[in-house]
Amino acid sequence: MVKTEMKDSRLGPEEKLFSGVLLLNAKVVGLALGVIFGLGIFVATNWLVIKGGSRVGPHLILLSQYFIGYKVTFLGSLIGAAYGFALGTICGALMGWIYNRLATFRQ
Amino acid sequence: MDKKSAVIIGAGPAGLAAGYEFIKQGIGPLVLERSGTVGGISRTESYKGFHFDIGGHRFFSKNDDINRIWQEMLGSDFLQVSRLSRIYYQNKFFNYPLRPANALFNLGPVESLLILLSYCRARFAPQPEESSFEQWIINRFGERLYRTFFKTYTEKVWGISCKEIKADWAAQRIKGLSLLVAVSNALFGGGQQAKSLVEQFNYPKYGPGMMWQRFKDHINAGGGKVMLNCEVSSVRHDNGRISKIVYFNGKEVQEVSAENFISSMPISSLIKLLKPQPPAEVLQSAEQLAYRAFIIVVLIVDKAVLFPDQWLYVHSPKVQVGRIQNFKNWSRFMVPDQSRTSIGMEYFCNENDPTWNMPDHELIEFAQREMAEMGFGPASQVIDSYVVRQSYAYPVYDSTYEKNLQNIRNYLYSFKNLQTIGRSGMHRYNNMDHSMQTGILAAKNCCGERHDLWTVNEEKSYLEEDRTVREIPTVPEKVLIKAFARMDKFAFATAFGAICGLLVFSATMWIISRGGDVLNSHLRLLAQYFIGYTVTVKGAFIAFGYSFFWGFLFGWLFAYLRNLFLAIYIYRIKRKAELLSLKDFFDNF
Ligand SMILES: Cc1cc2nc3c(=O)[nH]c(=O)nc-3n(C[C@H](O)[C@H](O)[C@H](O)COP(=O)(O)OP(=O)(O)OC[C@H]3O[C@@H](n4cnc5c(N)ncnc54)[C@H](O)[C@@H]3O)c2cc1C
Numbered sequence: 001m002v003k004t005e006m007k008d009s010r011l012g013p014e015e016k017l018f019s020g021v022l023l024l025n026a027k028v029v030g031l032a033l034g035v036i037f038g039l040g041i042f043v044a045t046n047w048l049v050i051k052g053g054s055r056v057g058p059h060l061i062l063l064s065q066y067f068i069g070y071k072v073t074f075l076g077s078l079i080g081a082a083y084g085f086a087l088g089t090i091c092g093a094l095m096g097w098i099y100n101r102l103a104t105f106r107q
Numbered sequence: 108m109d110k111k112s113a114v115i116i117g118a119g120p121a122g123l124a125a126g127y128e129f130i131k132q133g134i135g136p137l138v139l140e141r142s143g144t145v146g147g148i149s150r151t152e153s154y155k156g157f158h159f160d161i162g163g164h165r166f167f168s169k170n171d172d173i174n175r176i177w178q179e180m181l182g183s184d185f186l187q188v189s190r191l192s193r194i195y196y197q198n199k200f201f202n203y204p205l206r207p208a209n210a211l212f213n214l215g216p217v218e219s220l221l222i223l224l225s226y227c228r229a230r231f232a233p234q235p236e237e238s239s240f241e242q243w244i245i246n247r248f249g250e251r252l253y254r255t256f257f258k259t260y261t262e263k264v265w266g267i268s269c270k271e272i273k274a275d276w277a278a279q280r281i282k283g284l285s286l287l288v289a290v291s292n293a294l295f296g297g298g299q300q301a302k303s304l305v306e307q308f309n310y311p312k313y314g315p316g317m318m319w320q321r322f323k324d325h326i327n328a329g330g331g332k333v334m335l336n337c338e339v340s341s342v343r344h345d346n347g348r349i350s351k352i353v354y355f356n357g358k359e360v361q362e363v364s365a366e367n368f369i370s371s372m373p374i375s376s377l378i379k380l381l382k383p384q385p386p387a388e389v390l391q392s393a394e395q396l397a398y399r400a401f402i403i404v405v406l407i408v409d410k411a412v413l414f415p416d417q418w419l420y421v422h423s424p425k426v427q428v429g430r431i432q433n434f435k436n437w438s439r440f441m442v443p444d445q446s447r448t449s450i451g452m453e454y455f456c457n458e459n460d461p462t463w464n465m466p467d468h469e470l471i472e473f474a475q476r477e478m479a480e481m482g483f484g485p486a487s488q489v490i491d492s493y494v495v496r497q498s499y500a501y502p503v504y505d506s507t508y509e510k511n512l513q514n515i516r517n518y519l520y521s522f523k524n525l526q527t528i529g530r531s532g533m534h535r536y537n538n539m540d541h542s543m544q545t546g547i548l549a550a551k552n553c554c555g556e557r558h559d560l561w562t563v564n565e566e567k568s569y570l571e572e573d574r575t576v577r578e579i580p581t582v583p584e585k586v587l588i589k590a591f592a593r594m595d596k597f598a599f600a601t602a603f604g605a606i607c608g609l610l611v612f613s614a615t616m617w618i619i620s621r622g623g624d625v626l627n628s629h630l631r632l633l634a635q636y637f638i639g640y641t642v643t644v645k646g647a648f649i650a651f652g653y654s655f656f657w658g659f660l661f662g663w664l665f666a667y668l669r670n671l672f673l674a675i676y677i678y679r680i681k682r683k684a685e686l687l688s689l690k691d692f693f694d695n696f
Contacts, residue, residue, distance in 0.1 A: 020592030062629050066617060091610065095602045102598035 030093030037088030045077035117371035119147020121529025123322040125546035135330030151316025156443035165308035168540035225249035240272035371529035392511035401500035404474035596666040603662030608655035615647035
């Protein structure tokens with residue numbers, strides 16, 4: 001998940017511990033965020049499906065404006081999860097990439 | 108004149124361990140011991156069936172080989188003891204290390220509050236200068252806690268004001284573990300052993316002398332010879348080699364030559380015995396190495412139970428006694444009659460100071476008075492007593508010792524067949540296990556191996572080659588540094604803000620691109636938070652600005668908190684390790 005940037009090999013052990021600056025592994029952050037988004041949509045959709053009622057998921061269905069083919073059904077939850085995964089992965093990887101660029105630049 | 112392959116001076120743990128190793132290597136060494144018993148400072152003395160140590164001796168070691176040898180020697184006679192040792196102050200027992208609830212109860216709410224305030228003051232406004240032990244402790248524990256629990260005892264032990272003890276010495280000894288090691292131990296459990304060692308220790312059924320007696324028997328049985336009452340009086344050298352040593356066996360003066368000589372007698376005394384004499388500056392350095400001495404007054408009390416602890420630290424400034432041992436709590440076999448208790452009142456002093464020179468009967472009366480004063484019963488309950496004086500008990504680490512020791516070492520290096528080992532032999536604050544290690548390594552050196560004895564018990568380099576080392580992190584440094592790397596707050600905030608901004612921006616643009624009743628899209632609800640937002644291209648940019656701003660704030664806060672919690676975690680580990688090693692520090696007095 002992380003790489004680190006170390007400053008000076010001549011530092012004492014105490015300073016050494018604080019010498020690293022966290023660098024994110026963009027791919028892993030992307031995957032992690034993708035899984036969270038995907039799982040989030042999957043669980044949220046199926047929760048409403050199980051609850052049932054006269055109108056199932058009147059608000060969640062708004063996601064279909066962005067995720068074409070998404071519905072508040074079990075099949076829709078799978079489609080939403082796929083979209084969520086893709087979006088999360090892109091966002092996470094992009095965030096990791098921007099963070100790493102900036103952190104390295106600021107070093 | 109006798110010719111041996113190895114002669115060892117001193118039958119303390121170091122000398123006997125060297126002898127043990129020689130036997131293992133098939134060599135029968137000669138061990139010369141000045142006194143009538145083996146064990147040196149770790150011997151057991153006996154008086155009318157009561158056994159006692161020269162200060163209680165816990166057997167614990169981080170070195171598996173030493174533990175194995177101890178077990179091998181004693182087997183089931185090596186008892187496991189759960190430690191109980193508390194601080195005795197103002198006639199109350201304080202847990203050691205201090206526990207807040209117990210301290211609060213004993214000191215009362217007012218004093219506890221004052222201690223807390225002074226602690227907070229020290230933490231938030233520490234003394235800028237930290238050159239003395241006093242300042243060092245005050246900066247970590249606060250002035251009041253220092254006065255209550257550190258000052259008196261430390262001054263009793265060293266006989267000098269805490270202002271005169273150098274801070275770097277305290278720091279060196281108390282730090283014990285480096286932060287990296289502490290963190291590694293806390294995460295991966297390497298420190299568990301150290302912890303349990305502090306709470307439990309081994310102890311021979313009849314006191315430590317039993318262990319050393321077994322070593323003696325082992326050496327004698329293996330073809331070596333341990334000779335008691337043989338005081339080395341002269342060490343002759345010639346051409347960079349020790350040629351022979353002269354000793355007095357109580358009846359006559361004898362000489363012995365050997366290929367290898369190992370000495371565990373005090374290094375300063377050894378220098379003075381060398382013939383021809385060393386250069387004047389070396390002699391002067393030897394003269395300046397100081398040692399603290401120790402007196403134990405054993406009082407046999409006609410009472411079955413006095414207190415449950417193995418020993419008590421006496422912090423009260425009203426009495427001179429520093430520690431009280433209760434030998435039957437170490438092992439019940441230390442007393443012949445369970446209805447009686449033998450306690451050892453320990454006095455730290457200098458050789459030939461007024462306490463040292465006090466006649467035995469005065470010392471006994473003095474100790475009885477102090478015992479009564481502390482509330483452990485009247486002098487009339489004491490039915491018998493015994494006094495032991497121990498010189499060279501503690502090597503003193505004063506401001507000149509390093510330089511003096513280096514002078515001596517440089518000079519002794521010129522002798523190819525002489526090695527000094529052990530506590531006084533190296534002027535090192537060694538425990539029994541360290542002393543034994545130096546002895547074992549010295550014997551191995553005589554058999555062709557090459558070990559630097561001076562790295563044993565040196566900070567962090569506790570026999571590095573040894574697989575049982577615990578003073579180095581259990582995981583590689585690099586991994587730890589990675590795990591505890593700081594998050595760049597600005598970079599994270601910017602990245603998070605950018606992603607939030609982009610998401611809302613793209614969502615708005617997506618809705619616009621799809622056409623229809625765009626303005627009435629649910630996305631317009633965002634205007635409740637993003638004032639001025641509409642589902643238009645302009646609105647998309649406004650939303651980007653807002654989202655970036657909030658994302659940036661949250662991202663920064665997240666990174667800040669993540670770094671803060673990590674720092675708190677590390678700080679706690681460091682404090683814990685510091686406290687543990689502080690406990691070790693006092694245990695070793
Ligand atoms: C109060 C106190 C409590 C301690 N508690 C513990 C503890 O709980 N656990 C622990 O592990 N360690 C403890 N120690 C430390 C332990 O006692 C020493 O580490 C250990 O005894 C050192 O062994 P040594 O062989 O290096 O030296 P010593 O024990 O000093 O042995 C040196 C030997 O050399 C002999 N000698 C000196 N001069 C001559 C001469 N001229 N000719 C022949 N022989 C000579 C001496 O008589 C002695 O027997 C304690 C020490 C003290 C003072």
